[in-house]
Amino acid sequence: MTTRLITSLQQRLHQLEVRGLRRRRRTTDSPCAPQVQVDGHTKLAFCSNDYLGLAAHPQVIAALREGASRYGAGSGASHLISGHSRAHALLEERLAEFMAPDIEAARTLTFCTGYLANLAILSALTDRDTDLFCEQLNHASLIDGARLSRASVQVYPHGAVDQLAVMLAASRSPGKMVVTDSVFSMDGDLAPLAALLALCEQHDAWLLVDDAHGFGVLGQHGRGALEHAGIRSQRLIYMGTLGKAAGVGGAFVAAHESVIEWLLQRARPYIYSTATPPALAHALLTSIDLIAGTEGVHRRTHLRNLIGEFRSGLQLQHWHCLLSETPIQPVIIGGNDETMAAAASLYERGYWVGAIRPPTVPVGTGRLRITLSAAHSRDEVAQLVGAFNGLQA
Numbered sequence: 139m140t141t142r143l144i145t146s147l148q149q150r151l152h153q154l155e156v157r158g159l160r161r162r163r164r165t166t167d168s169p170c171a172p173q174v175q176v177d178g179h180t181k182l183a184f185c186s187n188d189y190l191g192l193a194a195h196p197q198v199i200a201a202l203r204e205g206a207s208r209y210g211a212g213s214g215a216s217h218l219i220s221g222h223s224r225a226h227a228l229l230e231e232r233l234a235e236f237m238a239p240d241i242e243a244a245r246t247l248t249f250c251t252g253y254l255a256n257l258a259i260l261s262a263l264t265d266r267d268t269d270l271f272c273e274q275l276n277h278a279s280l281i282d283g284a285r286l287s288r289a290s291v292q293v294y295p296h297g298a299v300d301q302l303a304v305m306l307a308a309s310r311s312p313g314k315m316v317v318t319d320s321v322f323s324m325d326g327d328l329a330p331l332a333a334l335l336a337l338c339e340q341h342d343a344w345l346l347v348d349d350a351h352g353f354g355v356l357g358q359h360g361r362g363a364l365e366h367a368g369i370r371s372q373r374l375i376y377m378g379t380l381g382k383a384a385g386v387g388g389a390f391v392a393a394h395e396s397v398i399e400w401l402l403q404r405a406r407p408y409i410y411s412t413a414t415p416p417a418l419a420h421a422l423l424t425s426i427d428l429i430a431g432t433e434g435v436h437r438r439t440h441l442r443n444l445i446g447e448f449r450s451g452l453q454l455q456h457w458h459c460l461l462s463e464t465p466i467q468p469v470i471i472g473g474n475d476e477t478m479a480a481a482a483s484l485y486e487r488g489y490w491v492g493a494i495r496p497p498t499v500p501v502g503t504g505r506l507r508i509t510l511s512a513a514h515s516r517d518e519v520a521q522l523v524g525a526f527n528g529l530q531a
């Protein structure tokens with residue numbers, strides 16, 4: 139006899155299936171790279187966030203091995219107990235030095251994931267007396283962090299600096315924070331960071347920037363959205379992730395040293411979670427060197443060229459592409475079933491692209507999310523463009 143609890147879950151799962159919302163995973167047997175072994179077939183993948191192609195970079199892999207032989211497999215405890223290794227300490231210092239041009243008195247703190255870093259910032263730096271101003275298209279981790287914070291939340295429409303200005307002017311709270319993705323993860327466009335910072339200066343608010351998709355990718359030196367926007371301030375709280383362009387895993391917050399010290403003292407997602415394996419931090423030192431060095435410059439140039447070639451190659455009269463200058467290139471399809479069908483036809487032709495449906499994106503805006511990487515060749519991008527154009531014919 140199945141219990142009522144299980145039956146009820148089974149009914150809800152069936153509803154997801156009927157509405158075209160059931161999600162399924164594919165299993166890979168090769169490193170994250172353009173050519174992947176997935177569910178027993180070779181496909182050309184355009185769906186990872188490995189924007190610089192560092193996830194399978196020989197030097198990063200070698201550093202991970204070296205880190206494991208030096209520090210072992212696991213950290214064994216949270217940072218405040220005994221899990222904070224020399225590798226973590228060096229990574230914090232390296233990241234602080236790297237981000238110093240964009241943040242005054244920069245210090246950094248590393249986290250297991252970007253999701254946890256966002257929960258940490260929002261829960262530790264805001265309270266019931268804070269007004270949070272959240273961009274409409276913010277990532278789920280920022281939304282969840284806002285819920286956890288107990289602050290009062292106001293959502294401003296996508297990119298609407300004018301409306302945000304009105305909302306800030308009306309706020310009587312002693313604490314204010316504006317919260318935004320820098321690169322919107324499902325649309326690929328950029329937040330107007332300079333205008334947002336100007337408003338925050340005017341209204342004495344924090345500006346939390348989630349640069350998951352900008353770190354390593356944007357800016358001449360790869361420092362991300364702040365470098366790209368040319369802004370610098372004490373009120374910036376910068377969250378960068380290390381599992382996307384940096385190719386490994388984890389995240390960091392860069393901010394004024396007092397902000398970081400407060401997170402270290404008070405942020406529960408930092409305090410009550412086991413530190414990442416030190417080998418990851420050790421490997422990340424190599425990733426940051428690659429991002430910051432000439433190889434990073436070359437990889438970003440190649441990536442920018444691929445973005446240009448993808449956009450100019452696609453027969454735009456046939457496709458509803460969002461205007462994006464980042465490696466995230468969404469093609470809007472519409473309904474859930476149509477989106478899945480378009481992804482399936484590309485998959486049959488040998489191309490693996492992301493199919494994104496609600497609740498990740500608004501109802502009726504199901505889309506293919508194509509992500510480009512410096513690991514792709516021009517020829518591979520040309521093949522994808524050919525497949526797209528053929529799909530329509």
Ligand SMILES: *Cc1c(COP(=O)(O)O)cnc(C)c1O
Nearest residue numbers: 251252253277279323348350379
């Ligand atoms: C991926 C992502 C995160 C979460 O980072 P993880 O390290 O994967 O947990 C946070 N914000 C945005 C905008 C993201 O795209």
